[in-house]
Amino acid sequence: MLTPFGRLLLVQRVCEQNWSVPRAAESAGVSRMTVYKWLRRYQTEGMAGLDDRSSRPRSSPRQTSAREVAAVLQLRRRRRWGPHRI
Numbered sequence: 530m531l532t533p534f535g536r537l538l539l540v541q542r543v544c545e546q547n548w549s550v551p552r553a554a555e556s557a558g559v560s561r562m563t564v565y566k567w568l569r570r571y572q573t574e575g576m577a578g579l580d581d582r583s584s585r586p587r588s589s590p591r592q593t594s595a596r597e598v599a600a601v602l603q604l605r606r607r608r609r610w611g612p613h614r615i
Contacts, residue, residue, distance in 0.1 A: 531557060531567075536579040539564060540571045 531539065539557050542548040543564065548556075554564045570578030604610050 531559065531563075533579045533581065536567045536571075537576070539567055540579070543568060544571075 535557060539553055539559075542553045542556070543550060550561050550564045550568075554561045557564070567579065572578075601615055604615050
């Protein structure tokens with residue numbers, strides 16, 4: 530896994546030092562697709578594109594309803610049931 534500094538180094542090698550993508554990928558221990566991803570983010574967003582991002586989904590259409598969550602929490606508190614029993 531690369532840090533933002535490692536991502537910047539990767540981008541600089543390809544853009545400024547004219548390294549090939551496969552060579553830069555091998556030197557960083559990542560795939561070529563990963564190099565292309567960081568290049569694309571850097572070109573569209575600049576330095577901010579190299580920062581870590583949350584992996585949390587933007588939406589959860591199949592999320593458990595608030596009513597079901599409340600019922601499960603109630604069973605856990607009142608009856609001291611665990612996930613297998615519920």
